[in-house]
Amino acid sequence: MPAPRLPEPAAQPQVPEALTFLEAYHAETGAPGLAERCQEVQRSGQLLLSTAELTHGARMAWRHSTRCVGRLPWASLQVRDLRHVSGASEVFAHLCAHLRAALNGGRIVPILSVFGPGVQVHNDQLIRYAGYPQPDGTVLGDPQNVALTRHLQRLGWAGGPGTPFDVLPLAIEAQGEVALFELPPDTVHEVPITHPDAPGLGALGLRWHALPVISNMTLEVAGQSFTCAPFNGWYLQTEIAARNLADEERYNALPAVAQALGLDTSQRRSLWLDRALVELNVAVLHSFDAAGVRMADHHSVTRQFQHFVQLEAQAGRTARGRWSWLIPPLSPATTPVWHQAYDDTELKPNFVPQVWRETHSGCPFQGP
Ligand code: ARG
Numbered sequence: 001m002p003a004p005r006l007p008e009p010a011a012q013p014q015v016p017e018a019l020t021f022l023e024a025y026h027a028e029t030g031a032p033g034l035a036e037r038c039q040e041v042q043r044s045g046q047l048l049l050s051t052a053e054l055t056h057g058a059r060m061a062w063r064h065s066t067r068c069v070g071r072l073p074w075a076s077l078q079v080r081d082l083r084h085v086s087g088a089s090e091v092f093a094h095l096c097a098h099l100r101a102a103l104n105g106g107r108i109v110p111i112l113s114v115f116g117p118g119v120q121v122h123n124d125q126l127i128r129y130a131g132y133p134q135p136d137g138t139v140l141g142d143p144q145n146v147a148l149t150r151h152l153q154r155l156g157w158a159g160g161p162g163t164p165f166d167v168l169p170l171a172i173e174a175q176g177e178v179a180l181f182e183l184p185p186d187t188v189h190e191v192p193i194t195h196p197d198a199p200g201l202g203a204l205g206l207r208w209h210a211l212p213v214i215s216n217m218t219l220e221v222a223g224q225s226f227t228c229a230p231f232n233g234w235y236l237q238t239e240i241a242a243r244n245l246a247d248e249e250r251y252n253a254l255p256a257v258a259q260a261l262g263l264d265t266s267q268r269r270s271l272w273l274d275r276a277l278v279e280l281n282v283a284v285l286h287s288f289d290a291a292g293v294r295m296a297d298h299h300s301v302t303r304q305f306q307h308f309v310q311l312e313a314q315a316g317r318t319a320r321g322r323w324s325w326l327i328p329p330l331s332p333a334t335t336p337v338w339h340q341a342y343d344d345t346e347l348k349p350n351f352v353p354q355v356w357r358e359t360h361s362g363c364p365f366q367g368p
Helices: 014-029 034-044 051-063 088-106 143-154 237-244 254-260 272-291 298-314
Strands: 078-082 111-115 119-121 131-133 139-141 170-174 177-181 190-192 207-209 217-221 224-226 350-353
Touching: 014 034, 014 051, 051 078, 051 111, 051 217, 051 350, 078 088, 088 111, 088 119, 088 170, 088 177, 131 143, 139 143, 190 272, 237 272, 254 272
Parallel strands: 078 111
Antiparallel strands: 119 170, 131 139, 170 177, 190 207, 217 224, 217 350
């Protein structure tokens, strides 16, 4: 009787992706040893990414982020290889260190921290303001974060002091267990919003945090998924002044800003909304500059984006982009991206949004 044939080992789905990544890595960085590395992957069916490979992969993921207009400095991304860290308290300590290092006294540094398997942050960004529904149907704080706030309260958060800008704790899930952590004050730098020549705007008590740190996207490199890989850049003023503080569904500050500026708000046709919007953008830039916190503006960042597209072409690559995300929400046609078309194909490595499953620790809110 012939010996029963053992089934062929199933082709690992990640092997082709691992090989494609290694080819790109070696071609782009000039690192030697591609053939040996590929043989290893063929032999073992897996790729243990080195820190250098993971770092370059994360940089490529930023370079490929079609929604990001601030990609010019992609190659400067600092990567903290924390794949050996997978306990909630340890993760939290490293997230605090990330926040301090990224702020860098105001000269913000783009950093990505990548953690071990089985770790996930429930918050969509490390710094978020609570949203508390009020009996009259309004929301105190950031209406976008009502579901997240409720989720954290269900996990045991007692709630904050009850200001419009209460910083939410972090829910860190590690190996199936969720724990809550309050961010220490020295990790959350905030900027009070004032206007260079309209003191009434400063009296509104508006503020925003210095660092946007996205924590709900999976980093995909070489066919491997890193579910906890928070990363930060620095803000573009329109994100805060033309969306977070301005949107009717967010802080809805334009009517108060218009009043502070003494504008006649009796009819929209007077363009009071538009005038308030411009002045709020002036105020946010002025305030971050006065506080010494790095911030982009939509005129410079879109020109830098043009430069990024040119550099990519020189490197033999086509920069991809989603036009509707790249144009700024203020005066878009005054920027060069308005007048361009972009190919929106998604390449790998990349960041992919996390889809919350209903079974996911009973997490009731939907990620964006
Ligand atoms: N738009 C988001 C916010 O207002 C931040 C997205 C990332 N932005 C950035 N500049 N890296 O919080």
